[in-house]
Amino acid sequence: MPNHQSIFSPRYFALSIGIILSVMAVGFEGLAVTTIAPSIAGDLNGIHLFGWIFSTYLLAQIVGTLVVGRIIDKKGPAAPFTIALVLFIAGLIAAAAASDMYVMIAARALQGLGAGAMMTCVYTAISLSYPDELRSKILGAFGTAYVLPSMLGPFVAGLIAEQWSWRFVFWGILPIIVLSAILSLPAFRKLKVQGTREGNGAAATWMALFLTIGTGIFLVGLGMLPKITGAVLSIAGLAVMSYPLRKLLPTGTLLFRRGMPAILATRGLFFAAYVSTQNFLVLALIDIKGINPAHAGLIVASAALSWCLFAYLQGRWDTADQGRGRNRRIILGVLLLTIGFALVVWIPNVTVALAVMGQIIAGIGMGLSHPTSGAVAFAHTSEDGAGETSANLQFADSFTPGVVIGIGGAILVVSQAAGMTMQSGLIVTMGFNLLLILMSLFASIRISSKKPMAG
Secondary structure (H helix, E strand, O other), X not given: OOOOOOOOOOOOHHHHHHHHHHHHHHHHHHHHHHHHHHHHHHHOOOHHHOOHHHHXXXXXXXXXXXXXXXXXXXXXXHXXXXXXXXXXXXHHHHHHOOOOHHHHHHHHHHHHHHHHHHHHHHHHHHHHHOOHHHHHHHHHHHHHHHHOHHHHHHHXXXXXXXXXXXXXXXXXXXXXXXXXXXXXXXXXXXXOOOOOOOOOHHHHHHHHHHHHHHHHHHHHHHHHOOOHHHHHHHHHHHHHHHHHHHHHOOOOHHHOOOOHHHHHHHHHHHHHHHHHXXXXXXXXXXXXXXXXXXXXXXXXXXXHHHHHHXXXXXXXXXXXXXXOOHHHHHHHHHHHHHHHHHHHOOHHHOOHHHHHXXXXXXXXXXXXXXXXXXHHHHHOOOHHHHHHHHHHHHHHHHHHHHHXXXXXXXXXXHHHHXXXXXXXXXXXXXXXXXXXXXXXXXXXXXXXXXXXXOO
16 A cells, blocks of 8 residues: 555645635634624624524534435535535625624524535545545644634634624635635545445435424523423424434444444534533633633633644554554543543632643543544445545534533523522533533443554
8 A cells, every 4th residue: 555645745735725724714614603793693683583693503504414424425525515615605695794683594504504514525525535544634634723713713703893894704714715615626526436325315304304403492492491481392302303313323323332333422422522611611711710701712722722732643643553543542532531621620619720721631632532533433434435424423523512502501591590600500511511521431432443444
């Protein structure tokens, strides 16, 4: 087998840069909207619809992610990637020009559809284009490209909104995504799949829609807790979600069955716990500790530095041991995440130094476990299943954090309705995140060894 030295060698250069730009554009847009959402809702007289700026994106992303995975395995990734780019660009333009909140929500739906489909296509390109020995490296670059915007994205978006208008945030992402398309589309057109996967694509689409509806009902119900209507809707949403989840994910995912189910369970749980901890730690630092938002953001961003460094290092270690240490790196990464979260779970004791230490340790854990879990998943995947595995990885990265953050918010609301302080509610929320990461740790030891497939 030839020795492929680098993801930036001439053979892979355009595709690698295109992938990195695509991921950076989606990552920056998501974080930027978090910063400018209050300004958007205020300018468009839509404070009462504020939450739907985020919920609509998440729900549309579910459809884009799951539907496109099945299409890829039958038709290849080129056409879906092109459509995803068009949808995402249309969503950016519609958001930049939005005259009212309903147009903005529709624009966010287009962005969610495009982003979910685009990231699934990117994962598929990684599976089909790069040999196994380079996948850990490109997945490390993927993670770095996604997490780096967390360091500058909110600050830059806030500055743009303050100096000019929040509309320029959406306009500013357009050149990045267009450049990504120019670089990566030629490589996508060369990618072929065998197209031998059996299954009813229409059935998978309906399952994705039912899951989206169930998730929407569940999130609405969580927002209405502790009212009885909220409890009824939450239970109804869970009931609607459960069947399509079992059908769309590999059999045994919810039970941590060995192999691919355990990989996806591990990834979904640790990623959800990480994102949720980040969000609620910022809230704790600002509301409980009295730290200003800029400093709180810098504290949380310290995880991005260690994530990026160890995402790079795990690629080098993967090359050195030819992938034989991947399972150990995932377990070690999740263990470090557990330690990092444990340091900040008890809010009264959290100091700036402790928060930074916890974030750095958690970032090391993410740098080890996130790209490596992707590489292991693709090593378990045949060529004609690359689209489905890509959809499952993207689903783990988008669906589970959205649901877990919704549950965390509900914990805060219910705890305050029960007479608890915000501090106590945050401790319970952080404890829930710690429970998720312990479940992920258990799932990680059930990832069976798999000899990497030849790329």
